[in-house]
Amino acid sequence: MTNEEIQRDTQFMRRAIDEARAALAEGEIPIGAVVVAKGRIISRAHNCTEMLNDVTAHAEMLAITAAENALGGKYLTDCTLYVTVEPCPMCAGAIGWAQIPRVVYGAPDDKRGYRRYAPNALHPRANAIGDILEEECRQLMVDFFAMKRR
Amino acid sequence: MTNEEIQRDTQFMRRAIDEARAALAEGEIPIGAVVVAKGRIISRAHNCTEMLNDVTAHAEMLAITAAENALGGKYLTDCTLYVTVEPCPMCAGAIGWAQIPRVVYGAPDDKRGYRRYAPNALHPRANAIGDILEEECRQLMVDFFAMKRR
Numbered sequence: 001m002t003n004e005e006i007q008r009d010t011q012f013m014r015r016a017i018d019e020a021r022a023a024l025a026e027g028e029i030p031i032g033a034v035v036v037a038k039g040r041i042i043s044r045a046h047n048c049t050e051m052l053n054d055v056t057a058h059a060e061m062l063a064i065t066a067a068e069n070a071l072g073g074k075y076l077t078d079c080t081l082y083v084t085v086e087p088c089p090m091c092a093g094a095i096g097w098a099q100i101p102r103v104v105y106g107a108p109d110d111k112r113g114y115r116r117y118a119p120n121a122l123h124p125r126a127n128a129i130g131d132i133l134e135e136e137c138r139q140l141m142v143d144f145f146a147m148k149r150r
Numbered sequence: 151m152t153n154e155e156i157q158r159d160t161q162f163m164r165r166a167i168d169e170a171r172a173a174l175a176e177g178e179i180p181i182g183a184v185v186v187a188k189g190r191i192i193s194r195a196h197n198c199t200e201m202l203n204d205v206t207a208h209a210e211m212l213a214i215t216a217a218e219n220a221l222g223g224k225y226l227t228d229c230t231l232y233v234t235v236e237p238c239p240m241c242a243g244a245i246g247w248a249q250i251p252r253v254v255y256g257a258p259d260d261k262r263g264y265r266r267y268a269p270n271a272l273h274p275r276a277n278a279i280g281d282i283l284e285e286e287c288r289q290l291m292v293d294f295f296a297m298k299r300r
Contacts, residue, residue, distance in 0.1 A: 053224045054215050055247035058204070065204050074203045089271045090243025097205035097240060118268035121239045 001127075009082070009104050012036055013132045016082040016106070019059065020140050026051060030140040033059035033083040035067035035076065035100075042079070043067040049060040060091035064098050072100060076100045086113035086130060092121035103128040107139025122131040151279075157231070159254050162186055163283045166256070169196040169209065170290050176201060180290040183209035183233040185217035185226065185250075188267040192229070193217040209233060210241035214248050226250045235289040236263035236280060242271035253278040256287025 001009075013032055019032025023046035041142045045062035060083050068074050080102040081095060087105065092114030094134055095103055101123065108130050114121055122128060151159075162184055169182025173196035180198040181223060192298060195212035199205055208235050218224050230252040231245060237255065242264030253272065258280050264271055 028274050049224060053222065054218050055224050056215055056244050058210055058259055065206055068204050072203065074199060074205050080274050088243055088247075089268045090247065093238055093240025093243060093268070117271055118239045118243070121267055132168075 001049050006132075007040075009129075010072050012041070012080070012082045013084070013104065013106055015041060015044065015141070016059075016084050017133065017136055019044050020137070021061070022024075023134050025045045026141060026146070027120055030144050031059045031083065031085045033063040033081060035063050035079050037071070037079045038106050042070040045113045056090070057093050058088065061089055061094055063102075064094050068098070074098065080104060082132075083086050084133075085141065086115065088112050089114050089118035089121060092118050096122050096125070098121050104132050105130045105140065106132055110123075132139070156282075157278075158189075159282050161193070162230070162232045163234070163254065165191060165194065165254060166209075166234050167283065167286060167290070172236045172286070173197045173209070173244055174290060178284050181209045181233065181235045183213040183231060185213050185229050185231050187217070187221070187229045188227075190222040206240070208241050211236050211244055214244050214250075218248070219284065224248065231253060231276055232282075234283075235291065236265065237260050239264050239271060239273050240269035241266050245249050245276070246271050246273050249273050249276075251276050255280045256282055257284050257291065262295075 015017040015034045024030035029045045034044045043063045043066035047059045047138040048057040076098045082104045084106040086109040170180040172178035177196045185192045193213045197209045198207040199226040214220035226248045232254045234256040236259040
Protein backbone atom coordinates (compact mmCIF):
# COMPACT_ATOMS: atom_id res chain seq x y z
CA MET A 1 0.00 0.00 0.00
CA THR A 2 1.16 3.56 -0.69
CA ASN A 3 1.46 6.11 2.10
CA GLU A 4 -1.53 7.89 0.67
CA GLU A 5 -3.68 4.72 0.88
CA ILE A 6 -2.60 4.07 4.46
CA GLN A 7 -3.43 7.67 5.35
CA ARG A 8 -6.86 7.39 3.76
CA ASP A 9 -7.61 4.10 5.53
CA THR A 10 -6.47 5.57 8.84
CA GLN A 11 -8.71 8.59 8.34
CA PHE A 12 -11.83 6.47 7.71
CA MET A 13 -10.95 4.12 10.58
CA ARG A 14 -10.98 7.19 12.86
CA ARG A 15 -14.60 7.75 11.85
CA ALA A 16 -15.37 4.10 12.66
CA ILE A 17 -13.69 4.64 16.05
CA ASP A 18 -15.94 7.68 16.62
CA GLU A 19 -18.89 5.31 16.15
CA ALA A 20 -17.36 2.78 18.56
CA ARG A 21 -17.01 5.56 21.16
CA ALA A 22 -20.70 6.41 20.68
CA ALA A 23 -21.52 2.75 21.37
CA LEU A 24 -19.38 2.82 24.51
CA ALA A 25 -21.21 5.92 25.76
CA GLU A 26 -24.49 3.98 25.39
CA GLY A 27 -23.24 0.91 27.24
CA GLU A 28 -22.89 -1.12 24.05
CA ILE A 29 -19.90 -3.26 23.11
CA PRO A 30 -17.79 -0.56 21.43
CA ILE A 31 -17.59 -1.51 17.78
CA GLY A 32 -18.16 0.98 14.99
CA ALA A 33 -18.28 0.79 11.20
CA VAL A 34 -18.47 3.09 8.20
CA VAL A 35 -19.07 2.32 4.55
CA VAL A 36 -17.20 4.43 2.02
CA ALA A 37 -18.04 4.82 -1.68
CA LYS A 38 -15.89 6.93 -4.01
CA GLY A 39 -14.02 8.52 -1.13
CA ARG A 40 -17.19 9.52 0.72
CA ILE A 41 -18.81 8.00 3.83
CA ILE A 42 -22.30 6.80 2.81
CA SER A 43 -23.23 5.13 6.10
CA ARG A 44 -22.01 4.87 9.66
CA ALA A 45 -23.26 2.71 12.50
CA HIS A 46 -22.33 1.26 15.83
CA ASN A 47 -23.26 -1.88 17.66
CA CYS A 48 -26.83 -1.62 19.05
CA THR A 49 -27.44 -5.16 20.32
CA GLU A 50 -28.37 -4.01 23.84
CA MET A 51 -30.63 -1.13 22.89
CA LEU A 52 -32.44 -3.13 20.23
CA ASN A 53 -32.33 -6.41 22.18
CA ASP A 54 -31.18 -7.96 18.93
CA VAL A 55 -28.10 -10.07 18.31
CA THR A 56 -28.20 -9.17 14.61
CA ALA A 57 -27.67 -5.44 15.31
CA HIS A 58 -23.90 -5.49 14.87
CA ALA A 59 -22.24 -2.32 13.55
CA GLU A 60 -21.43 -3.92 10.18
CA MET A 61 -25.00 -5.20 9.63
CA LEU A 62 -26.53 -1.81 10.37
CA ALA A 63 -23.93 -0.01 8.24
CA ILE A 64 -24.54 -2.37 5.30
CA THR A 65 -28.33 -1.95 5.47
CA ALA A 66 -27.94 1.84 5.70
CA ALA A 67 -25.47 1.90 2.78
CA GLU A 68 -27.87 -0.16 0.65
CA ASN A 69 -30.62 2.33 1.49
CA ALA A 70 -28.32 5.24 0.62
CA LEU A 71 -27.43 3.76 -2.77
CA GLY A 72 -30.86 2.27 -3.49
CA GLY A 73 -29.42 -1.13 -4.37
CA LYS A 74 -28.44 -4.25 -2.53
CA TYR A 75 -24.90 -4.66 -3.83
CA LEU A 76 -22.05 -2.54 -2.50
CA THR A 77 -19.56 -3.45 -5.20
CA ASP A 78 -17.80 -0.05 -5.17
CA CYS A 79 -17.53 0.25 -1.41
CA THR A 80 -15.03 -0.27 1.37
CA LEU A 81 -16.27 -1.27 4.82
CA TYR A 82 -14.23 -0.03 7.78
CA VAL A 83 -14.88 -1.68 11.12
CA THR A 84 -12.99 -1.37 14.39
CA VAL A 85 -12.93 -5.12 15.15
CA GLU A 86 -12.58 -8.11 12.81
CA PRO A 87 -16.08 -9.14 11.64
CA CYS A 88 -17.78 -12.25 13.04
CA PRO A 89 -19.07 -15.00 10.70
CA MET A 90 -22.55 -13.39 10.55
CA CYS A 91 -21.15 -10.04 9.44
CA ALA A 92 -18.63 -11.65 7.09
CA GLY A 93 -21.54 -13.50 5.50
CA ALA A 94 -23.43 -10.21 5.04
CA ILE A 95 -20.30 -8.56 3.60
CA GLY A 96 -20.09 -11.48 1.17
CA TRP A 97 -23.75 -11.22 0.11
CA ALA A 98 -23.36 -7.46 -0.44
CA GLN A 99 -20.29 -8.21 -2.57
CA ILE A 100 -18.21 -5.62 -0.74
CA PRO A 101 -14.81 -5.88 -2.39
CA ARG A 102 -12.69 -4.39 0.39
CA VAL A 103 -12.82 -4.70 4.17
CA VAL A 104 -10.51 -2.85 6.55
CA TYR A 105 -10.60 -3.76 10.22
CA GLY A 106 -8.81 -2.54 13.32
CA ALA A 107 -8.30 -5.16 16.03
CA PRO A 108 -8.26 -8.86 15.10
CA ASP A 109 -10.69 -11.13 16.97
CA ASP A 110 -8.99 -14.47 17.30
CA LYS A 111 -11.83 -15.96 19.38
CA ARG A 112 -14.95 -14.97 17.43
CA GLY A 113 -13.65 -13.58 14.14
CA TYR A 114 -14.57 -14.80 10.67
CA ARG A 115 -10.98 -15.81 9.84
CA ARG A 116 -11.32 -18.63 12.33
CA TYR A 117 -14.95 -19.62 11.77
CA ALA A 118 -15.75 -18.72 8.18
CA PRO A 119 -12.53 -17.86 6.34
CA ASN A 120 -14.23 -18.04 2.92
CA ALA A 121 -17.41 -16.12 3.78
CA LEU A 122 -16.30 -12.90 2.07
CA HIS A 123 -16.73 -12.60 -1.69
CA PRO A 124 -14.02 -14.68 -3.43
CA ARG A 125 -12.43 -11.57 -4.94
CA ALA A 126 -12.68 -9.49 -1.76
CA ASN A 127 -9.63 -8.06 -0.10
CA ALA A 128 -9.37 -7.78 3.69
CA ILE A 129 -6.72 -5.96 5.69
CA GLY A 130 -6.42 -5.71 9.44
CA ASP A 131 -4.41 -3.93 12.10
CA ILE A 132 -5.35 -0.35 11.10
CA LEU A 133 -5.27 1.66 14.36
CA GLU A 134 -5.38 -1.75 16.02
CA GLU A 135 -4.28 -0.56 19.46
CA GLU A 136 -6.91 2.15 19.68
CA CYS A 137 -9.66 -0.20 18.53
CA ARG A 138 -8.58 -2.94 20.93
CA GLN A 139 -8.25 -0.54 23.88
CA LEU A 140 -11.91 0.46 23.57
CA MET A 141 -12.89 -3.20 23.92
CA VAL A 142 -10.52 -3.74 26.86
CA ASP A 143 -11.90 -0.66 28.64
CA PHE A 144 -15.49 -1.80 28.07
CA PHE A 145 -15.00 -5.28 29.48
CA ALA A 146 -12.95 -3.93 32.43
CA MET A 147 -15.84 -1.55 33.20
CA LYS A 148 -18.38 -4.41 32.98
CA ARG A 149 -16.42 -6.51 35.48
CA ARG A 150 -16.38 -3.74 38.07
CA MET B 151 -36.26 -39.18 17.00
CA THR B 152 -39.67 -40.50 17.99
CA ASN B 153 -42.59 -40.50 15.55
CA GLU B 154 -44.17 -37.74 17.60
CA GLU B 155 -41.08 -35.54 17.27
CA ILE B 156 -40.92 -36.11 13.53
CA GLN B 157 -44.60 -35.26 13.25
CA ARG B 158 -44.14 -32.06 15.24
CA ASP B 159 -41.13 -31.01 13.17
CA THR B 160 -43.03 -31.73 9.97
CA GLN B 161 -45.95 -29.65 11.18
CA PHE B 162 -43.80 -26.60 11.93
CA MET B 163 -41.87 -27.02 8.68
CA ARG B 164 -45.21 -26.75 6.86
CA ARG B 165 -45.64 -23.33 8.44
CA ALA B 166 -42.15 -22.36 7.24
CA ILE B 167 -43.14 -23.57 3.76
CA ASP B 168 -46.24 -21.33 3.92
CA GLU B 169 -43.85 -18.44 4.48
CA ALA B 170 -41.67 -19.56 1.56
CA ARG B 171 -44.77 -19.60 -0.67
CA ALA B 172 -45.58 -16.05 0.44
CA ALA B 173 -42.04 -15.05 -0.61
CA LEU B 174 -42.53 -16.73 -3.99
CA ALA B 175 -45.79 -14.82 -4.54
CA GLU B 176 -43.84 -11.58 -3.98
CA GLY B 177 -41.06 -12.50 -6.39
CA GLU B 178 -38.60 -13.23 -3.59
CA ILE B 179 -36.33 -16.26 -3.37
CA PRO B 180 -38.76 -18.66 -1.65
CA ILE B 181 -37.31 -19.32 1.77
CA GLY B 182 -39.37 -19.19 4.94
CA ALA B 183 -38.70 -19.58 8.64
CA VAL B 184 -40.55 -19.87 11.92
CA VAL B 185 -39.29 -19.75 15.49
CA VAL B 186 -41.03 -22.00 17.99
CA ALA B 187 -40.91 -21.69 21.78
CA LYS B 188 -42.66 -24.17 24.05
CA GLY B 189 -44.62 -25.68 21.19
CA ARG B 190 -45.88 -22.31 19.94
CA ILE B 191 -44.82 -20.24 16.92
CA ILE B 192 -43.52 -16.90 18.23
CA SER B 193 -42.31 -15.48 14.91
CA ARG B 194 -42.54 -16.21 11.21
CA ALA B 195 -40.80 -14.51 8.30
CA HIS B 196 -39.81 -14.97 4.72
CA ASN B 197 -36.96 -13.72 2.63
CA CYS B 198 -37.43 -10.00 1.79
CA THR B 199 -34.11 -9.13 0.15
CA GLU B 200 -35.74 -7.76 -3.02
CA MET B 201 -38.49 -5.73 -1.39
CA LEU B 202 -36.14 -4.25 1.21
CA ASN B 203 -33.17 -4.01 -1.17
CA ASP B 204 -31.17 -5.53 1.64
CA VAL B 205 -28.97 -8.61 1.56
CA THR B 206 -29.35 -9.05 5.31
CA ALA B 207 -33.14 -9.58 5.06
CA HIS B 208 -33.02 -13.37 4.95
CA ALA B 209 -35.95 -15.27 6.46
CA GLU B 210 -33.90 -16.49 9.42
CA MET B 211 -32.58 -13.01 10.28
CA LEU B 212 -36.06 -11.47 10.23
CA ALA B 213 -37.52 -14.38 12.21
CA ILE B 214 -34.77 -14.11 14.85
CA THR B 215 -35.24 -10.34 15.27
CA ALA B 216 -39.03 -10.80 15.51
CA ALA B 217 -38.67 -13.64 18.04
CA GLU B 218 -36.36 -11.50 20.19
CA ASN B 219 -38.96 -8.73 20.08
CA ALA B 220 -41.70 -11.19 21.01
CA LEU B 221 -39.75 -12.50 24.01
CA GLY B 222 -38.19 -9.16 24.99
CA GLY B 223 -34.72 -10.63 25.20
CA LYS B 224 -31.87 -11.27 22.84
CA TYR B 225 -31.24 -14.96 23.56
CA LEU B 226 -33.51 -17.64 22.16
CA THR B 227 -32.24 -20.45 24.34
CA ASP B 228 -35.59 -22.27 24.52
CA CYS B 229 -36.40 -22.03 20.83
CA THR B 230 -36.25 -24.11 17.69
CA LEU B 231 -35.75 -22.40 14.34
CA TYR B 232 -37.37 -24.04 11.32
CA VAL B 233 -36.19 -22.91 7.91
CA THR B 234 -36.95 -24.33 4.47
CA VAL B 235 -33.35 -24.19 3.23
CA GLU B 236 -30.07 -24.78 5.05
CA PRO B 237 -28.91 -21.46 6.56
CA CYS B 238 -26.03 -19.50 4.99
CA PRO B 239 -22.99 -18.48 7.10
CA MET B 240 -24.59 -15.09 7.93
CA CYS B 241 -27.74 -16.73 9.30
CA ALA B 242 -25.80 -19.49 11.03
CA GLY B 243 -23.77 -16.77 12.76
CA ALA B 244 -26.96 -15.05 13.91
CA ILE B 245 -28.38 -18.39 15.11
CA GLY B 246 -25.16 -18.85 17.07
CA TRP B 247 -25.29 -15.38 18.66
CA ALA B 248 -28.94 -15.94 19.65
CA GLN B 249 -27.89 -19.26 21.22
CA ILE B 250 -30.68 -21.13 19.48
CA PRO B 251 -30.19 -24.73 20.59
CA ARG B 252 -32.02 -26.47 17.76
CA VAL B 253 -32.24 -25.82 14.03
CA VAL B 254 -34.40 -27.82 11.63
CA TYR B 255 -33.99 -27.20 7.92
CA GLY B 256 -35.61 -28.58 4.79
CA ALA B 257 -33.40 -28.66 1.72
CA PRO B 258 -29.63 -28.74 2.12
CA ASP B 259 -27.64 -26.02 0.31
CA ASP B 260 -24.36 -27.56 -0.71
CA LYS B 261 -23.20 -24.42 -2.56
CA ARG B 262 -23.92 -21.64 -0.07
CA GLY B 263 -24.82 -23.41 3.16
CA TYR B 264 -23.14 -22.93 6.53
CA ARG B 265 -22.02 -26.57 6.70
CA ARG B 266 -19.58 -25.83 3.91
CA TYR B 267 -18.53 -22.28 4.84
CA ALA B 268 -18.92 -22.02 8.61
CA PRO B 269 -19.51 -25.49 10.09
CA ASN B 270 -18.87 -24.23 13.63
CA ALA B 271 -20.90 -21.02 13.50
CA LEU B 272 -23.85 -22.43 15.47
CA HIS B 273 -23.63 -22.54 19.26
CA PRO B 274 -21.31 -25.40 20.31
CA ARG B 275 -24.17 -27.27 21.99
CA ALA B 276 -26.67 -26.64 19.19
CA ASN B 277 -28.29 -29.46 17.34
CA ALA B 278 -29.10 -29.22 13.61
CA ILE B 279 -31.16 -31.60 11.54
CA GLY B 280 -31.95 -31.41 7.84
CA ASP B 281 -34.06 -33.08 5.18
CA ILE B 282 -37.45 -32.39 6.79
CA LEU B 283 -39.90 -32.05 3.86
CA GLU B 284 -36.76 -31.65 1.77
CA GLU B 285 -38.41 -32.30 -1.60
CA GLU B 286 -41.13 -29.73 -1.09
CA CYS B 287 -38.66 -27.09 0.11
CA ARG B 288 -36.28 -27.77 -2.76
CA GLN B 289 -39.05 -27.76 -5.39
CA LEU B 290 -40.04 -24.21 -4.43
CA MET B 291 -36.45 -23.09 -5.14
CA VAL B 292 -36.30 -25.05 -8.42
CA ASP B 293 -39.62 -23.49 -9.55
CA PHE B 294 -38.43 -20.00 -8.65
CA PHE B 295 -35.18 -20.21 -10.58
CA ALA B 296 -36.91 -21.87 -13.56
CA MET B 297 -39.39 -18.96 -13.61
CA LYS B 298 -36.56 -16.42 -13.43
CA ARG B 299 -34.82 -17.97 -16.44
CA ARG B 300 -37.91 -17.74 -18.62
